[in-house]
Amino acid sequence: ETGVTQTPRHLVMGMTNKKSLKCEQHLGHNAMYWYKQSAKKPLELMFVYNFKEQTENNSVPSRFSPECPNSSHLFLHLHTLQPEDSALYLCASSQAPRGQDGYTFGSGTRLTVV
């Protein structure tokens, strides 16, 4: 199993649905991140967690709700999304608090909002 595992790999949801993305790492890293990757846009940092505590929320709409129950798991709860939220959502982890040692990324969840 690779270092950072994301499930599901693909998700199609209606605008009124509620779903969750899951990220898991067993690398012993202390920091975990959610990134959004849209076509033709730079990677957008959404949330940062250090030692289970949220240390950064990059002005993300409240329809995205992160949860970090422990240092190994990170969730992104989704509700009442918009079509423009369709993107690849990447989870990453790092040992250093802001990724100065480099990130380990998961394979991402390809989200389509219909």
Next chain:
Amino acid sequence: AQKVTQAQTEISVVEKEDVTLDCVYETRDTTYYLFWYKQPPSGELVFLIRRNSFDEQNEISGRYSWNFQKSTSSFNFTITASQVVDSAVYFCALSEGPTSGTYKYIFGTGTRLKVLA
């Protein structure tokens, strides 16, 4: 303000050609880190290299080499004798030091490399 520019949106080369991917950065910090990541079609970004601002030595790893020049604020990546498996999107990134109390991690927009057989 911090910024990472990858001016080459897409590059196509024929297998066995050498190719250089450009990365230019802007930062006010004296302590920072530069990175390259590879994103193959499978989706995950794969860490390739990290360089700190005090180490300007060039690095070579197999067919990959990196040229860090502070004078031109560039951190270019060269693949020698390219192979089809090198086809991917390559991202350059900058992580600044904590002069403001928090770190900033900025990705470039990526360069799509297509290596044709």
